[in-house]
Amino acid sequence: MKSRLNLTIENSLLEDVKSYAVKNKRSISDLVESYFKKVTRPSKRKNIIDLVEKLEKPTINDNADLKDLYYKENAKKHGF
Secondary structure (H helix, E strand, C coil), X not given: CCCCCCCCCCHHHHHXXXXXXXXXXXXXXXXXXXXXXXXXXXXXXXXXXXXXXXCCCCCCCCCCCHHHHHHHHHHHHHCX
């Protein structure tokens, strides 16, 4: 069952939305409904930012020469 919803938005935005709907062969109601479904349902995929924040933070001296550390680490791995 569908229900009516009354929205108030700026005229310029409404014109842009109408143009977008015509170009994509969709109704404004369909666009709004799709958006609401997207924001109210939890994402099945994890957000990349959340995943990165969960990573263990490296312990690097603030005064360390990162370029030098990189080359030394690769020398160990590849026998340079």
